[in-house]
Amino acid sequence: MNSSIFWYRKDLRVADHPALVSAIKKSAVVYCIATADQIGSPFDTLSEIRQNSLRSSWRHLSDSLGGRLTVIKSPAEIVSLAQKLDVKQVFVSKVYDTHGIAELKAISRDLQVHGIELVEGPGNYAIAPGSVTKPDGTPYRVYTPFYKAWNQLDQGAPVPSPDLDKVAALPNPLTDWDPQFSKGDDVIAGEINAIATLERFLAGRVENYSENRNRADLGGTSHLSHALSHGEIHPRTILARVPDGPDAEVFKKEIAWREFYADVLFQRPDSVTEYLDPKFARMRYDEPTDKFEAWKRGETGFPMVDAGIRQLLTTGWMHNRVRMIVASFLVKDLHLEWQLGADWFEQHLTDYDPASNSHGWQWTAGCGTDASPYYRIFNPITQGYKFDPNGDYVRKYIPELRHLAGSTALEPWEHAHGYSLNYPKRIVDHALERIESLARLEELKTL
Ligand SMILES: Cc1cc2nc3c(=O)[nH]c(=O)nc-3n(C[C@H](O)[C@H](O)[C@H](O)COP(=O)(O)OP(=O)(O)OC[C@H]3O[C@@H](n4cnc5c(N)ncnc54)[C@H](O)[C@@H]3O)c2cc1C
Numbered sequence: 001m002n003s004s005i006f007w008y009r010k011d012l013r014v015a016d017h018p019a020l021v022s023a024i025k026k027s028a029v030v031y032c033i034a035t036a037d038q039i040g041s042p043f044d045t046l047s048e049i050r051q052n053s054l055r056s057s058w059r060h061l062s063d064s065l066g067g068r069l070t071v072i073k074s075p076a077e078i079v080s081l082a083q084k085l086d087v088k089q090v091f092v093s094k095v096y097d098t099h100g101i102a103e104l105k106a107i108s109r110d111l112q113v114h115g116i117e118l119v120e121g122p123g124n125y126a127i128a129p130g131s132v133t134k135p136d137g138t139p140y141r142v143y144t145p146f147y148k149a150w151n152q153l154d155q156g157a158p159v160p161s162p163d164l165d166k167v168a169a170l171p172n173p174l175t176d177w178d179p180q181f182s183k184g185d186d187v188i189a190g191e192i193n194a195i196a197t198l199e200r201f202l203a204g205r206v207e208n209y210s211e212n213r214n215r216a217d218l219g220g221t222s223h224l225s226h227a228l229s230h231g232e233i234h235p236r237t238i239l240a241r242v243p244d245g246p247d248a249e250v251f252k253k254e255i256a257w258r259e260f261y262a263d264v265l266f267q268r269p270d271s272v273t274e275y276l277d278p279k280f281a282r283m284r285y286d287e288p289t290d291k292f293e294a295w296k297r298g299e300t301g302f303p304m305v306d307a308g309i310r311q312l313l314t315t316g317w318m319h320n321r322v323r324m325i326v327a328s329f330l331v332k333d334l335h336l337e338w339q340l341g342a343d344w345f346e347q348h349l350t351d352y353d354p355a356s357n358s359h360g361w362q363w364t365a366g367c368g369t370d371a372s373p374y375y376r377i378f379n380p381i382t383q384g385y386k387f388d389p390n391g392d393y394v395r396k397y398i399p400e401l402r403h404l405a406g407s408t409a410l411e412p413w414e415h416a417h418g419y420s421l422n423y424p425k426r427i428v429d430h431a432l433e434r435i436e437s438l439a440r441l442e443e444l445k446t447l
Contacts, residue, residue: 001026001027001028002027002028002087002088002089003027003028003029003030003031003085003086003087003168004023004026004027004029004030004031004087004088004089004090004091005030005031005032005033005078005081005082005085005087005089005090005091006019006020006023006024006030006031006032006033006090006091006092007033007034007035007075007078007090007091007092008032008033008034008035008061008069009034009035009038009092009093009095009100009231010093010095010100010124010229010230010231011093011123011124011231012034012057012058012060012061012191012230012231012232013061013064013191013194013231013232013233013234014061014064014065014161014162014164014191015158015161015191015195015233015234015237016158016159016161016233016234016236016237017093017159017161017162017234018121018122018159019091019092019093019094019120019121019122019123020091020121020162021159021160021162022091022119022121023089023091023119023121024162024163024164024166024167025162026089026091027089027091027166028166029166029168030091030166030167030168031070031081031085031087031167031168031169031170032065032068032069032070032167033069033070033071033072033078033081033170034058034061034069034070034071034072035071035072035073035074035075035077035078036054036071036072036073036074037073037074037075038075038099038100038103039099039100039102039103040099040272040346040354041099041346041352043073045347046347047313047316047347047348049186049187049313049314049315049316049348049350050316050347050348050349050350050352052186052187053187053189053226053230053316053350054230055187056187056188056189056190057189057190057230057232058071059189059190060189060190060191060192060193060232061190061191061232063190064190064191064192065164065167066164066167067169068164068167068168068169070169070170075103075107076107076110078090078107078111079107079110079111079114079116081170082111082114082116083114083116085170087116088115088116088117089116089117089118089119090107090111090116090117090118090119091119091121092104092118092119092120092121093120093121093122093123093124093231094120094121094122094123094128095123096123096125096128096129096130096262096263096265096266096355097262097265097266097272097354097355098265098269098270098272098354099272099354100354101269104118104120124228124231124234124235125235125259125262126150126155126156126234126235126236126239126255126259127150127153127155127259129259129262129263129265129266129267130263130266130267131153132146132149132150132153132259132263133149134149139263139264139267140260140263141264141369142369142370143256143257143260143369143370146256146260146263147253147256147260150256150259150260151252151256155236155239156236157236157240158234158236158237158240187226187316187350189226189227189230189232190232191227191232191233193227193232194224194227194232194233195233195237197222197223197224197227198222198224198233198237198238198241201222201223201224202241202242202243205219205220205221205222206222206242206243206247206248206251207247208220208247209221209247209248209250209251210246210247210250211247213250213254213320214320214321214386214387215321215387215388216304216307216308216319216321216322216387216388216393217387217388217389217390217392217393217396221319221320222251223317224238225317225351225353226316226317226350226351228258228351228353229350229351229352229353235255235258235259238255239252239255257356258353258355258356260369261355261356261358261359261360261369262355262356264276264355264359264369265354265355265358265359266355271358271359271362272354272355272358273339273358275362275367276359276362276367276368276369277367277368279444280365280366280367280374280444282444282447283440283441283443283444284335284440284443284444285335285336285337286334286335286336288336288340291334291427291428292330292334292336292340294424294427295309295326295329295330295334295341296309296344297309297313298310298313298397298398299424299427300329300424300426300427300428301423301424301425301426301427302329302380302381302426302430303380303384303391303394303398303401303409303410303411303412304322304325304380304381304383304384304387304388304393304394304410305325305326305329305380306397306398306424307322307388307393307394307396307397307398308322308323308325308326308397309326310397310398311397312345312348312349313348314397316348316349316350316351317349317350317351318349319393321383321387322387322393323345323360323364324360324364324378325378325380325383326341327341327360327361327364327365328364328365328377328378328380329378329380331364331365331366332365332377332378332433332434332437333380333428333430333433333434333437334428334433335433335436335437335440338361338362338364338365338367339361341361342357342358342361345357345361364378374437374441375438375441377434377437377438379430379434380430381410381411381430384407384410385407385410388410389407390406390407391404391405391406391407391408391409391410394409394410395409398423399421400421400422400423401421401423402421403417403420403421404417404418413425413426
């Protein structure tokens with residue numbers, strides 16, 4: 001048996017990892033190597049918090065591997081390392097996103113030149129994207145029938161963790177990039193934490209999930225998105241632990257949204273940056289100016305929008321309901337193209353996932369999957385009353401509104417001292433921009 005490399009990308013765990021198990025089974029020695037850059041997301045372009053989330057994941061993975069993980073900067077270095085280590089095979093988890101597929105294809109081609117094979121094992125989905133199809137073999141374009149078909153398929157049982165005896169540390173000094181694992185301490189990560197997060201959710205919040213998941217102030221969701229996006233936990237591990245019951249069913253359906261969007265992106269690779277419904281590319285949009293800069297800083301003057309962006313900038317995560325409010329505001333109040341917001345999310349979200357991000361944006365922008373028509377325009381003020389009724393979420397992330405009690409924090413303009421701590425004034429009039437958005441939709445129909 002030869003030595004091999006196991007190439008870690010977004011599958012940073014040891015448990016329930018069939019691709020790793022296969023590498024260990026088929027090799028005498030396995031070198032575990034993670035890469036930092038990814039096409040579309042080079043490490044240096046990520047926000048500090050997103051960089052730290054990766055460092056933290058690598059550090060925990062390294063602990064799981066008994067300290068035998070090496071992190072290199074660029075995937076291209078895999079090729080030279082494979083030659084230096086004289087391996088015949090590089091194992092990796094199969095990927096389904098546009099950039100990931102391109103990356104694996106390029107590395108596979110470069111390895112082949114040196115007689116080295118790239119072996120792709122099962123990836124990070126309960127059901128592999130591309131395998132849920134209508135009876136006539138075509139893909140689903142709408143979520144509900146996708147879910148029904150997805151739910152009928154066998155998702156399999158979690159795979160036992162492999163024996164790590166064959167995993168070896170890289171002989172020094174084959175690589176000189178220092179990712180400084182220890183700097184990642186402000187982001188909690190790793191597979192042990194992922195399991196603990198799941199157990200905490202199952203022990204409490206899952207019972208009221210359907211009622212509380214939309215409340216920005218309650219933290220009623222699982223917070224598993226970071227772990228899923230870094231591959232610290234396999235969705236099959238989650239699904240195997242989800243109990244029966246109506247709330248658990250709603251939660252399972254959210255896991256299926258992740259799988260649906262992965263499927264849609266796999267079927268339409270261009271939709272990572274292009275309009276899924278191409279007619280929306282012809283719509284009249286504005287150029288990004290100072291209003292876009294205010295949106296990026298969380299200074300639009302609309303409390304729910306600003307609290308969401310500030311939650312993103314300070315924690316690397318944003319509540320799902322608020323992602324929709326913030327996204328709708330960018331597209332329908334500022335009349336900007338969704339890709340601008342998606343790029344900002346990509347830099348900052350520690351749970352960044354190309355399929356969920358691009359299609360979460362497209363859904364909100366009205367150009368994506370399912371029945372979310374363009375004319376559904378979120379009102380950032382009434383959404384606040386519904387999903388942060390006491391203003392707690394807004395006050396938590398906006399210090400300039402902390403002097404306002406209860407729901408008055410949602411409308412500082414209604415309060416005599418609303419602006420006494422210099423909270424910015426509203427950059428647009430929502431009612432007018434709503435009319436403008438609808439006018440642009442009418443215009444599109446005539447183009
Ligand atoms: C504009 C926009 C951008 C988004 N970008 C991302 C992204 O980059 N990465 C990402 O993981 N999610 C993204 N989402 C989906 C969703 O907001 C997050 O998955 C969710 O907020 C994560 O929190 P949680 O783990 O507590 O979710 P829970 O409510 O506990 O859900 C459990 C899991 O189901 C999946 N899930 C839940 N809701 C969705 C959804 N609407 N679409 C796809 N999967 C879902 C996630 O993997 C999540 O971890 C985006 C949504 C929108 C509207």
